[in-house]
Amino acid sequence: MTTENPQIGIAVVGAGYWGPNLVRNAQATPGLRLRYLCDIDEKRARTVLGEYSTVTTTPSLDEVLADPEVDAVAIATPAATHFAVATAALEAGKHVLVEKPLAPTFEEGKALVETADRHGRILMLDHTYCYTSPVGYIRDRLRSGELGDLQYLDSVRINLGLVQPDVDVLWDLAPHDLSIFDAILPDDLFPVAVSAHGSDPVGAGHACVAHLTIQLSNGALAHVHVNWLSPTKIRTMIVGGSNRMIVWDDLNPTQRLSVHDRGVDTSDPTTLGPDNRGRTIVSYRTGDTVAPALANTEALRSVMVEFRDSITENRAPFTDGRSGLRVLALLEAAATSLAKDGVYVPVPDIVRERTPRPIGGAPATTIDEARRGRGEVTV
Amino acid sequence: MTTENPQIGIAVVGAGYWGPNLVRNAQATPGLRLRYLCDIDEKRARTVLGEYSTVTTTPSLDEVLADPEVDAVAIATPAATHFAVATAALEAGKHVLVEKPLAPTFEEGKALVETADRHGRILMLDHTYCYTSPVGYIRDRLRSGELGDLQYLDSVRINLGLVQPDVDVLWDLAPHDLSIFDAILPDDLFPVAVSAHGSDPVGAGHACVAHLTIQLSNGALAHVHVNWLSPTKIRTMIVGGSNRMIVWDDLNPTQRLSVHDRGVDTSDPTTLGPDNRGRTIVSYRTGDTVAPALANTEALRSVMVEFRDSITENRAPFTDGRSGLRVLALLEAAATSLAKDGVYVPVPDIVRERTPRPIGGAPATTIDEARRGRGEVTV
Amino acid sequence: MTTENPQIGIAVVGAGYWGPNLVRNAQATPGLRLRYLCDIDEKRARTVLGEYSTVTTTPSLDEVLADPEVDAVAIATPAATHFAVATAALEAGKHVLVEKPLAPTFEEGKALVETADRHGRILMLDHTYCYTSPVGYIRDRLRSGELGDLQYLDSVRINLGLVQPDVDVLWDLAPHDLSIFDAILPDDLFPVAVSAHGSDPVGAGHACVAHLTIQLSNGALAHVHVNWLSPTKIRTMIVGGSNRMIVWDDLNPTQRLSVHDRGVDTSDPTTLGPDNRGRTIVSYRTGDTVAPALANTEALRSVMVEFRDSITENRAPFTDGRSGLRVLALLEAAATSLAKDGVYVPVPDIVRERTPRPIGGAPATTIDEARRGRGEVTV
Amino acid sequence: MTTENPQIGIAVVGAGYWGPNLVRNAQATPGLRLRYLCDIDEKRARTVLGEYSTVTTTPSLDEVLADPEVDAVAIATPAATHFAVATAALEAGKHVLVEKPLAPTFEEGKALVETADRHGRILMLDHTYCYTSPVGYIRDRLRSGELGDLQYLDSVRINLGLVQPDVDVLWDLAPHDLSIFDAILPDDLFPVAVSAHGSDPVGAGHACVAHLTIQLSNGALAHVHVNWLSPTKIRTMIVGGSNRMIVWDDLNPTQRLSVHDRGVDTSDPTTLGPDNRGRTIVSYRTGDTVAPALANTEALRSVMVEFRDSITENRAPFTDGRSGLRVLALLEAAATSLAKDGVYVPVPDIVRERTPRPIGGAPATTIDEARRGRGEVTV
Missing domain, CATH: 3.30.360.10 (Dihydrodipicolinate Reductase; domain 2)
Structure with a gap:
């Protein structure tokens, strides 16, 4: 982020099923500036953006990561590639928002969390719900x-x-x-x-x-x-x-x-x-x-707001890398149990040692709270 | 059944939660004649029948079983008593309809099935669904x-x-x-x-x-x-x-x-x-x-009709004692698994060796079938 | 009502669609004693009662009205006969509960209300809802x-x-x-x-x-x-x-x-x-x-209770003859409008001059009220 | 339409409640090229398009109508202005799609239909349902x-x-x-x-x-x-x-x-x-x-396709100006009746003299039809 431009430059990587939603919400979130839509199939990226868009497309992740105007990367590529893409982004000094699951294995997920910690960058999971x-x-x-x-x-x-x-x-x-x-x-x-x-x-x-x-x-x-x-x-x-x-x-x-x-x-x-x-x-x-009167927010909008705020405030987001790691640990235990005819498989310690969550990240849930200004929501 | 009276004499045993439904449906089924409502608490039996009924109440199962006008017994007592009541009834030569479960244990259920076989009497489960x-x-x-x-x-x-x-x-x-x-x-x-x-x-x-x-x-x-x-x-x-x-x-x-x-x-x-x-x-x-147009039958009425018909036609009912035994076998396996943290428990052979079901017992299911006269149903 | 028998003797007239419900609820209401089910087709009345009932059937309304044990009559005959049957009952000194509508015309309805007033008898409408x-x-x-x-x-x-x-x-x-x-x-x-x-x-x-x-x-x-x-x-x-x-x-x-x-x-x-x-x-x-937790009452049971209580307490019931008359007045106005292509037809004065309702007649509506004993309800 | 560019140039007028939907669907419909979003409040138009769009905004309808690249105009301004805007557009030789209702009065609507006929231009109603x-x-x-x-x-x-x-x-x-x-x-x-x-x-x-x-x-x-x-x-x-x-x-x-x-x-x-x-x-x-398996189309997309096709094929659209006129005639009759306490008001002849509808305009309704290629639908 340069002082001239207080907006956070962001790139979306992956123009498949989920990417278009990230593109739309990144564009609509104040404080974020969408710089790139990156996909190996650049034509698909162009189609997602439509013929009226000024956003740049590129098939090259390297180009995206080399651009100092890009502060953050939102990854919506297949799960098998999460580790490689996210690692590259973190090592290039970018903050990362990654689609669930964090990685295909607990080990890779753990390495990602460590990489983010080492580089002092935000690693956030797109646990939209x-x-x-x-x-x-x-x-x-x-x-x-x-x-x-x-x-x-x-x-x-x-x-x-x-x-x-x-x-x-x-x-x-x-x-x-x-x-x-x-x-x-x-x-x-x-x-x-x-x-x-x-x-x-x-x-x-x-x-x-x-x-x-x-x-x-x-x-x-x-x-x-x-x-x-x-x-x-x-x-x-x-x-x-x-x-x-x-x-x-x-x-x-x-x-x-x-x-x-x-x-x-x-x-x-x-x-x-x-x-x-x-x-x-x-x-x-x-x-x-x-039946409480709930605020009618688009969850992915709140995800973007939380990603932006955790970057700006330099704090762990509501769904940080560790929360993604706990999910991975449970999935691996489930896979083990599935292979063993359903026997109970104990979960690793990381699931038990939950760090207290930042509650600032939770959006307003009822119309009343929204009116009292607890968060950015559409009532 | 005497020739003078072609109706099947029936007694309901148990005036608790389910008994009143048996009483009402036994009374409304042509070919059945309700003789007794039997409950240890005779006052409760009287209350169930109401003050306008000609049906006899009694606290004595022996009285019921000794009456030659009683051809069949419908049992709605607590599960723990099913074995004793049903055994007595079968040994007294009565046909038996028993509320689920057949008995509290597979062993007792098996004994009941054998007793019914030995005496050549119908043993039917009230699996209403x-x-x-x-x-x-x-x-x-x-x-x-x-x-x-x-x-x-x-x-x-x-x-x-x-x-x-x-x-x-x-x-x-x-x-x-x-x-x-x-x-x-x-x-x-x-x-x-x-x-x-x-x-x-x-x-x-x-x-x-x-x-x-x-x-x-x-x-x-x-x-x-x-x-x-x-x-x-x-x-x-x-x-x-x-x-x-x-x-x-x-x-x-x-x-x-x-x-x-x-x-x-x-x-x-x-x-x-x-x-x-x-x-x-x-x-x-x-x-x-x-959404098929289903016949609007009261299931318990069909239960009573099937009980009557299996007696009259001297054949196994749709939900015979063996079907009750298969359910007991599964329940016992479930209980074993529950005690062992959910491990898979194999089911005994009786569950696998299903005897073909009499299909005559199934009531009409759609309005069209009902109109074609497949069964006694209210459309 | 003799002193020996504090119960209110009741007869149901009409064994068609609605009569069986009146029979069932009259029998189940403490303080009421069902004496007769009366229908021109006595066989139908017998069928409704079933073969186990001690209640008397008769095809003769005169027999019912002549019986001093009958204090009240519940009428479920076709609407065209309401006037004749209810008038005869009121003139014989019986209280009357009549199925809606009170009568086929406002004039007949008005005459019924006057007859009830003249004889000091309860005239109640079975407005079940x-x-x-x-x-x-x-x-x-x-x-x-x-x-x-x-x-x-x-x-x-x-x-x-x-x-x-x-x-x-x-x-x-x-x-x-x-x-x-x-x-x-x-x-x-x-x-x-x-x-x-x-x-x-x-x-x-x-x-x-x-x-x-x-x-x-x-x-x-x-x-x-x-x-x-x-x-x-x-x-x-x-x-x-x-x-x-x-x-x-x-x-x-x-x-x-x-x-x-x-x-x-x-x-x-x-x-x-x-x-x-x-x-x-x-x-x-x-x-x-x-969504309030409502008491789960059978409305017709509350109708019977209100009929009984208005007789016992000698007061207008919640749905008295005048309420039935107001409904008739609206129906006649609607019929006039229907015949005149939908023009607005003013309603007669009786609809405007509503006498305050006895609120004692309303049953408990929520489970809480029912628990506080406001009425006879099954929760 | 120039030969070099076979696309139909379109402008959306009105950036209020409905305009953004027209913008989105015009951009997504092949064969249409969105040239302008026009609103008196140009800033609002800019906000609707977002900061990433290449589409031109303007507060001037004249500018839009003077542009030969604009073949058609979609109007989403308040109803009171429909007549003036649509007349100007038709007289400038543009095809017109107008939000319902066609105009605030039947007379104005009729004049619009005549203007469209005189200039040989398509006048289509956005009757989305x-x-x-x-x-x-x-x-x-x-x-x-x-x-x-x-x-x-x-x-x-x-x-x-x-x-x-x-x-x-x-x-x-x-x-x-x-x-x-x-x-x-x-x-x-x-x-x-x-x-x-x-x-x-x-x-x-x-x-x-x-x-x-x-x-x-x-x-x-x-x-x-x-x-x-x-x-x-x-x-x-x-x-x-x-x-x-x-x-x-x-x-x-x-x-x-x-x-x-x-x-x-x-x-x-x-x-x-x-x-x-x-x-x-x-x-x-x-x-x-x-419950038939219906095609899952966005109706407004089909509106745009029909607008495009009626222009290309030079034929009346499914919801042409006359259909809008029939709706206006019914609304005026309703308003008259409302003012006269609900008396029946006869409808004018135009409602009775329906010209046969072009059925080509109807989109596929079931998934099967959609698969057989009857229309452009997303299954």
């Missing part, structure tokens, strides 16, 4: 204790989706759920072991239907169902708390989030009178359901 | 091959339900799913191993949230999610077939079943030209969705 | 001012319903909506004129599709769409208030009522500064949506 | 007779929408419904009279809630409910046919259109035997419901 209003809302209520103790998490992410040639359905879809869990869980609650079952009924060469069961440190289970072969699209997450329960139905346009004052209470049997000795007394609570 | 239109419809299409190869089964049965004091959520709710799977699967397709995970976040003393993964003989997975702690009630089953997929949403009054002409096809890589050698070519199919 | 939790909830919030000023009412009641041979769709279905409006409107708000459009696209001889527009005394419109020819069943009512708006979707089992903190506010143009002079400034409010 | 898959599907089935006789149309378009300062809710929202009716009705079926009721509960100065009843030439009713004050957004249209009925729920992402094989049939009473003489025999049909 973490920047949606529902995740922000759930995170705030779960971490503040408003929901009570976490009883279970249940996520269903199924669709007639694209059967990927190079990764199975867990690696393709579960990063979304795992990064959401990572974002919403309180600091003292974390995964301890992972079990995965999967099947490949269409002969794709890897699992197309999978179930992930994660044991949390308080004994609760988090379950994820991912499926490329479902006739209907379902994206639902239930957060069961002892005080409140939240249902997030991401495809329900009129009521994405509903907070249920429902639950089950059990009495301590030792405090019961002689007649009930040894019995567990269960009572039920059925109160109102509230 | 098996007599619903959706199950009949799915069964017909899956067994006829119309859906193609089975790719997966996925069932979700969650609710803020009654936390049972004596059984966990698997034993309480999964019998529904397991009996449905048993009813719809073709004869050459069967469970081979079971994995179960569960948790008890409210301190009930046993699992309140559980996930069951069943490996089928063709490699496909059948998954069941049962949960007593969900704020919303969901009862959905997806049947993924290579030609068609069915979504059964039992709580959607306007569209309980939808048949999707959607799917994924993969080409045999060995037949591909040199350019695609070694690659799997995937193509997608997105056709119309059809 | 008025006893549901949603209507009670809306009534409480609208009359308390919680919703603000009423801006509009919009009711849709469409279905592939039974095309009636003797009445058009307005007379068949709109009584439900009109009686609900009558129940929920504050005392100082009432209909002043009615416009109706209809069509008969199947040649039934009268309207099968109709739209009713009712001008209220504050200028707001209440609109009713009734339709026998709709492929889907919709039963939705929107209550637009300046502070809150309520959507009642009677077929949504998980969320029958939702209360929206949404609306439009306009500023008084005279208070605006010079720049905005002459302009109307509009602002929007988008707050949370709340 | 007419280019959606659901409208195409309904149109095809209704005009082919597949749905049978039209029994009724019912459209609900309600929302907490923007209360417009200059037009009432009928002029704001009903053009959508009226243009859809115009597009789907067979040539021999047309509106004959219009009745409108409305109210202004927020003091906006004009109706914010309105009901429109349109009598069709076969006696059926078409009803439209438009409302700016509804807490929930509903956009549903029911097309009742004697053979099939279609429900279009535009906000249901998983099932926008459902075709119901349901209906009511009445027998000719003259053919009935003596017992049924004088009675109408009614029978019901309840068959399957089909």
